[in-house]
Amino acid sequence: MLTGKKILLGITGGIAAYKIPFLIRLLIKEGVSVKVVMTKEACNFVTPLTLSALSQNPVSIEPFNSTDGTWHSHIELGSWADAFVIAPLTANTIAKMATGITDSLLLATYLAARCPVFYAPSMDVDMYHHITTQLNINTLQSQGNILIAPHAGELASGLTGMGRLEEPQNIVEILRTFFSKQQSLCGKTVVISSGPTIEPIDPVRYISNHSTGKMGNAIALEAAARGAKVILVSGPVSEYPQHPSIQIVKVTSANEMYNNCIELFANADIAIMAAAVADYIPVSTETEKIKKKDTDLVLQLTKTKDILAELGKLKQAHQYLVGFALETNNELDNAILKLHTKNLDFIVLNSLKDPGAGFGHNTNKISIISKDHSVTEFALKSKKEAAVDIFDAISKNIV
Numbered sequence: 001m002l003t004g005k006k007i008l009l010g011i012t013g014g015i016a017a018y019k020i021p022f023l024i025r026l027l028i029k030e031g032v033s034v035k036v037v038m039t040k041e042a043c044n045f046v047t048p049l050t051l052s053a054l055s056q057n058p059v060s061i062e063p064f065n066s067t068d069g070t071w072h073s074h075i076e077l078g079s080w081a082d083a084f085v086i087a088p089l090t091a092n093t094i095a096k097m098a099t100g101i102t103d104s105l106l107l108a109t110y111l112a113a114r115c116p117v118f119y120a121p122s123m124d125v126d127m128y129h130h131i132t133t134q135l136n137i138n139t140l141q142s143q144g145n146i147l148i149a150p151h152a153g154e155l156a157s158g159l160t161g162m163g164r165l166e167e168p169q170n171i172v173e174i175l176r177t178f179f180s181k182q183q184s185l186c187g188k189t190v191v192i193s194s195g196p197t198i199e200p201i202d203p204v205r206y207i208s209n210h211s212t213g214k215m216g217n218a219i220a221l222e223a224a225a226r227g228a229k230v231i232l233v234s235g236p237v238s239e240y241p242q243h244p245s246i247q248i249v250k251v252t253s254a255n256e257m258y259n260n261c262i263e264l265f266a267n268a269d270i271a272i273m274a275a276a277v278a279d280y281i282p283v284s285t286e287t288e289k290i291k292k293k294d295t296d297l298v299l300q301l302t303k304t305k306d307i308l309a310e311l312g313k314l315k316q317a318h319q320y321l322v323g324f325a326l327e328t329n330n331e332l333d334n335a336i337l338k339l340h341t342k343n344l345d346f347i348v349l350n351s352l353k354d355p356g357a358g359f360g361h362n363t364n365k366i367s368i369i370s371k372d373h374s375v376t377e378f379a380l381k382s383k384k385e386a387a388v389d390i391f392d393a394i395s396k397n398i399v
Contacts, residue, residue: 001179002172003031008077008113010086010106011051012093013041015156016122016165020046020087023168024054030172036060037077037106039093063105074105078112083175086110087148088122088165091133098136116178116225120148120171125161138362141384142214144221144243148174178225184395186227191268192220193261193275193307195235197254201299202286210359211276213237215324215383219272220246222387228270233260235275254278254304261307265314270394272322273308274348276359280304312343320398322390325349326358335369345397346370348390356380368393 007027011017020036027034034055038048040062048059060077078084086093086106093107097119102108110117119140127133128150141147148171153164166174194216199207213234220232224245233249234240235257240248249264251257254277265271280301290297308323315321323344325335328351335349349367352358357365357380365380366389378389 001176002027004033005031005082005175005179006033006035006080007175008081008084008109008115009034009036009055010084010089010109011036011038011042011046012086012088012090012106013039013044014088014090014122014165015045016088017042017045019165019168021050021054023087023171024051026168026172028054028056030176033057035077035080037109039104039106060105060109063108074108074112077109079114081113081115083116083118083178084110084113085118085120085148085171085175087118087120087171089119091121091123091127091130091136094119094121094133094136094140098139117145118148118171118174118178119145120166121150121163122165123150123163124155124157125159125163128161128163138382141382142217142239142362144225144241146178147382147384181226181391181395183227185223185270185391188228188269188398189231189267190220190223190228190270190272191231191233191261191264192216192223192271193233193257193273193277194220195237196276197235197257197278198252199254199278199281200285201282202288202290204289207278207281209276209278211235211237212360213239214360214362215364215386216274217241218383218387219274219390222384222391223270226391231264231268233257233264233275254281258305258307258310262310262314265311265319268319270320270322270398271311272324272390273311274324275307276326277307278304306342308338308342308344312341315343320345320394322394323347326352328352332367332369332375335367336373339369339371344371346393354380366390 035057036051037060052059148166150163152162195213196209196211220230221241223230224243230246283300283302327334331351335347339347347369350357354365356363364383364386368376
């Protein structure tokens with residue numbers, strides 16, 4: 001899976017840079033073409049000469065080399081690679097990546113990269129756990145970058161804890177797995193619903209829910225990473241995924257989401273309904289703001305059309321349909337009932353009782369329930385990682 005691939009390595013100024021020559025040797029043995037871009041600070045830990053000799057390519061540090069007149073184009077570097085792996089990645093450069101600062105060739109190349117970007121943080125334990133570092137790491141993940149998480153162990157400071165750079169052989173395996181999955185959905189069309197719906201009561205007020213669309217966004221990015229054409233039907237959210245293979249259809253109401261999902265499903269190979277769609281909406285919407293009175297206000301609601309149930313009726317033999325169940329009680333029984341009544345291939349269950357799961361979090365704790373009632377439970381993890389688990393389950397059942 002790695003033979004013939006082009007990997008751009010980005011190195012920042014951390015002690016773990018000493019591991020990168022070993023990573024380069026392993027990649028070369030796999031038949032990979034390797035180029036290196038590094039910060040000036042990284043040169044204090046590993047020499048450009050060593051990296052150039054091992055990679056068999058010049059090392060890029062600054063845009064212009066005044067010694068020999070060489071110009072290193074961040075655009076060309078970003079366009080050349082099949083993957084950009086930044087390792088080790090310091091807290092300082094993580095912060096700059098998260099905010100778009102481009103005060104080095106490496107950072108300019110990051111912004112110009114058209115390929116998947118892997119980032120491998122490495123730093124002392126307290127720096128890694130600091131809230132700003134964690135927020136920046138989450139920001140990079142939310143933008144579609146792929147985290148190669150550090151692990152715990154003895155650090156250069158003498159402390160023991162989280163912050164050790166992942167070992168070179170494991171980074172190679174992560175890349176091998178990524179490229180093996182990258183084209184697994186090539187030629188497939190995936191329709192995903194995401195986010196909340198908004199149902200107006202009057203020009204000022206509306207009925208909605210706490211969905212942020214983070215889970216749906218993560219699912220869309222994972223589908224695109226695996227080579228699918230993705231159509232994301234999303235209710236109003238603050239952030240939409242950015243990827244050339246993702247088409248975003250913005251909707252507001254449950255009825256708009258229903259109409260779009262029904263229309264798009266006809267040409268879909270896989271449909272994943274992750275949206276939090278209103279079950280009930282106002283019977284009528286007032287054209288003027290409702291004024292407060294001394295008496296109580298009775299709001300009459302009517303049931304919405306069931307998107308999942310309708311898709312289940314329309315589903316053809318070649319189509320794969322996945323639903324979500326967010327429950328607060330009798331979680332498993334309710335999910336199994338939904339699985340069968342709506343003709344799903346499997347259902348993803350999560351509970352609001354699980355800390356860190358559900359609306360608004362960057363993490364989720366899911367269980368996947370199959371038609372035979374077998375349940376696969378997963379630990380609390382990032383929504384991006386949960387999306388990987390969902391597609392790994394789908395890939396076992398589709399051709």
